[in-house]
Amino acid sequence: MSNSSTIAVDAMGGDEGLAVMLAGVATARRRFEGMRFLLVGDEAQIAEGLKSHPNLSQASEIVHAEGVVGASDKPSQAIRRAKTTSMGIAIDLVKQGRAGAAVSSGNTGALMAMAKLALRMLPGIDRPALAAPLPTLGDNDVIMLDLGANTEVDARNLVQFAVMGAAYARTILDLESPRVALLNIGSEAQKGTDEIRDAAAILRGAAHLPLRFTGFVEGDKLARGDHDVIVCDGFAGNIALKTAEGTARFVADLLRRAFTSSVRSKIGFLISRPATELLREHLDPNNHNGAVFLGLGGIVVKSHGGAKEHGVATAIGNAAKMVRADLTRRIADDLGNFEKAA
Template structure:
């Protein structure tokens, strides 16, 4: 894969609108000089928005899309309009091989359905899994999957998720042999459902895989940094993700309330401001933004709908890193599959 990949950006998707999407692309462009972009959406609006970002003009191409996928639109409706929407056209650029990856802040369900139908799954992979990095107390983030793509899974799915998550961690976290664990209600071997225990047995036996399976991990250990990849079904994963995000906001609000409760606490805030800023940056979801659908014949990155300029740039940077490392090929090789371009 080229070191100067083209990234297709659904410029119209997301809660914050075109202005934030373009600002995020421009920020990513300043950070990584080699990137090129297809900006997909309303051509007139994008062209007008580019006046504020002259650094993008020479390294981007506008691809007109007359329509946008709505935030509450059903996947079946979005699929029928895929040829005229910014999301659908951006996915098709990956299918054509013109773009090495695509990024969208739009409707998650529609994005997964259209990407799966257009790009197809890697041979032997049953379902895509939504994976993203989460902050920890360790030196690296932890990759967690599935975060909502599959509410019901079996042992085979979990093993595939583990292999795909490990390949993703090797690229994003620069690890040779990621430590992988299954999310469970206890760390003992007899805990959990039949399919979780069966998946654990298969992973323990698969010594040829480029990962170290460490067993089970409980929910209160997600952010300890003891493992690099946490695998679960999409139902539990999405609840865990939303709980972690809510807890981070809760801690931030508590600190804000505590530091504004009295003159003495305000003085304490001034003294501890460097430490609180470090905490805020570490917990800021925009520094960890971007969830990728693993298992597809192409890289599709979902940016949070409410991501700011920094968050959009983070998602684009991760998509570019995966494209440069040819993540799809790595996953195929790890699963013993014949790579499909």
């Protein structure tokens, strides 16, 4: 198998189990031509599951793994078992060059720890950042990072996140010069911590980079579609992400209650159903699934633990896009150009 078209999939990770993971891989295979897969996990279980997906069998190879990283496992525990777990072996296949990327729906902390240890950081990058696309009112999603990998950062880290996020947006969103903003408590130049203001000063002078720094953005404007990349520390980013997900569920539940409260409401629902279906489709996290650890010497994608078949396929598709666009090299080149200019 060519590693440029091969994805290693942790088939045992995630809340939904092996059946959903295999169904998602099968969907991805139909969507993206030429893809091949290394399915990592219990050989007997995967072989049995593939009987329901005969077309996938032709494009897959099973790599046996005895163990699975549990949702409650600590990163230190997972690292010690890396050579025997489906998650650890999937990452190692990227390190070996047998796969272009690894995809897992398993424990996020364990995945980051094992990926960082196995693949190392790219030269010049201090810390990895977890980045993911989020829905907006605009034509494209917005890429947000960091979403939880680093709770404390300095200005240098934020600038590196901006460079990596812009490279990611150029790959996933097909943008030539992404608009990059820093998440802050206000849009005025004097607002925010010293680290945020210092990072903004550096980014304002980065005219040589393939990005446009647009200043600060507040939390209530994340989904406006005015920016392509939003940069923050992992503490604020994770809170913002969880708040956005909770708000989306709140709106969906509120609409469901409103439309079932009376006969008149039910009639109104039937009339407005095309609009509500469009809203549901737009907010469905399965359509935006797949966070990536940027800054590593290889591509590792984190699929949401509760992702359904469609969500798993979306995460695999994003991984394939990153491999084919050689995202790791893009990030290294952009950061190298930035360091030279600095």
